[in-house]
Amino acid sequence: MQNYLSKQCQITHLCHSDLSSHSMLHTTVLELFSAQSEEVKSAAAFALGNISVGNVPKYLPIIIAEIKDQPKRRYLLLHALKELITRYSLKEGGDSLGTYSDEIWVLLFDNCESNEEGTRNVVAECLGKLTLTNPYKFLPELQKRLQSSSAQTRGTVVTAIKYTFTDQAQNYDDLLRPLIVEFLSLMRDNDLVGHFSL
Template structure:
């Protein structure tokens, strides 16, 4: 019989507590919990990256299982340390840190988590979302970028639920992050898409009322034909597209006409963003158009669905199978 031992006592420590936290036996760790949290904090200061990643996972498991037994001072120490891990130099570590933030904010009855995250981590996340390094890393590590972007979106969705945070404040912070700064200049194009995705997730998490008010605000920006607002119109179109991809906008009158009018803009970026918005808003209706009486419409819908299926076959192929048997 072979017994596999951990490579070090440190590794064995966090492995053991990860198993205990996930156990259905609900073992009481209250007598050592604060000490374990402190030890895990020390592990995160080490240079061993696998150890640091495993430590974040163990800490996440402990907070899920014993969060109500961890004091507010310990939470604040954890959040301060997480702020040092959120950067574009290690997207995997950043994604794990953001996931741990979401776990901390899951307890809506605790005002400490939401307030500390807003003060310590939100500025880091807003800086990260517009980093000029993310587009290049995204091309090299697509799977890692998908994991990272998902964690970043979940962070904003969780933050709007937590105590001492305001939807309007979060939305304004996201939209303001797209503004050029004297130090760094304009925001990278890929960053605008990331900002728009976070805006969409934030709106849907906040509820129908906030989502509707945001849609009205975005369409008002598009109605302003002043050329000085081209950057705002660009972001507004991307946000409308991301919201439309996740939510049926058919109940909002004339929104498609307002977006289509943007094709008359003299700016190529606006035309491209309008195309992106129209495609995302309309994608939910493709299945309906597959049954159109006009053969040309059916062919176009089928071609669009086929190309989308190549991008995300796991999501779309199951939805297409029933159509193939009719």
């Protein structure tokens, strides 16, 4: 396990460089999404997300287009997007992801109605981590979505909220307080209690 984590760290550090001069790199990685091995597919998603950190303007539109056009690969592509959001938001100036954040936000909510629980969970993690890039913008948006008529949307938002609790949460505690009240009121939501382990 430690060897695996070491390799993952090495890939992460390598990929934070701009690798766009390797024009076929993303195509090669996307081809690995069709591999027989689930481990290879997972590694390819991890790699694509981390490669994208090095040149967001080049790679993020590719990931977005693939999510929209490739439903069979969507789960893996959402994992790649999660890696990008996670890594990029940790970089200096991570809030500059904001130039893409609205498009990502809409894309994620388009996918929170998926019948696949795994897909909804990845979407929720992406939403939570994207919220951290601009909490003053996105926490109120999450709060609005708690009122959705869709149990899947409400459940995805509840799961997303848990990813907003970090060490930096104290910087926006005032925004989180009303969310917590609504979050707790969902404990009585029969549509969520059985499906989302509330």
